[in-house]
Amino acid sequence: MKQSRLKMYLSYGLIGGLMGYVVARIGFGDYDELHQMFVLDDLRMLYAFAGAVALSMLAFILLARRIPKPEKFFQPGTVPGSMLFGFGWAVCGACPSMVFVQLGAGKIPAVMTMVGILLGVYLHKKAHARYFRWDTGTCVSD
């Protein structure tokens, strides 16, 4: 394996592990905590999220010149996709990263959530190739 390839794997592993740890310690993997936020009883996690956005904003302003141009733009799927995601999140308590944190905390049924997400992503890939064909400007641009 090339040195650069190994370094890339280590980088992705390191930041992934860190993210899993942080998300778990905030409580995003806990359905009870999440539900408390969604019914507006306890906004602690919402503040944590908003604070993280504010911090990132500050950093990205300082680093602005190095950041590639945004590849996210309005497309037909933005609103219906986000609605579907919001409903699903309220039901299974997992966004695409939190499911791993739920599994890490020992929640066995989260296996179903993971199967569901895999199926959903796969179905979208098929539906997109066959029917939609619009540019979704996914998170990863390569």
Added chain:
Amino acid sequence: MAYWPWWLGALALGGVSIGYFLLIGKLLGVSGSWAKVVGWKEDRELGRSAAELEQADEGEIENALLAATLAEFGASAMDEKTPGQDASEPEEDVPTASTTVSYTPWTAHLIFLLAMFGGGLIAALTSGQFELEFQLSDTHSRIFGGPLEIWLSLLFGGMMVGFGTQMAGGCTSGHGLSGCSRLIPASLLSTVVFMLSAIGLSLLMEASIA
């Protein structure tokens, strides 16, 4: 052990978002990683052609382009002046930092996702929250009822999350963290819509068990 206070969570999560950019050189987006892992076959092909393109020297690519142009349009197309020959015109095909995106293999994204499981496991073990459970949580069971309903709700919830995030082109991290922090309009809209949808449905679910 209790969860972190909001300010510590904000510092740490902000650190992850910034750290991802500094370490990887791209913006954090977990649903994008999912897409790469699920589309691993296409990604492998992409990787092969990227490697070929890297190995082929420029003359080889130029010759191939020339041959393809001749085959498609005939020799007459070559008589016309090409833009590159005019010295006053700027060269168009010079790759700049913003147009060339380095290729990341899907395996790196798989490692990223699996590492999140590892991080979550370590967090649960070290904070005493680890517990093998056959339900997601007490509240979740109260809303959905028996084991069958729980497992089905998770399967369909997961499918909605998977399909929805791909359709929207991002999730909590891609639209919420990376997009909102750069004030990208589509991300702001997406974040408002998915938060309001989740809040609306949760309030309904809460009302149904009250």
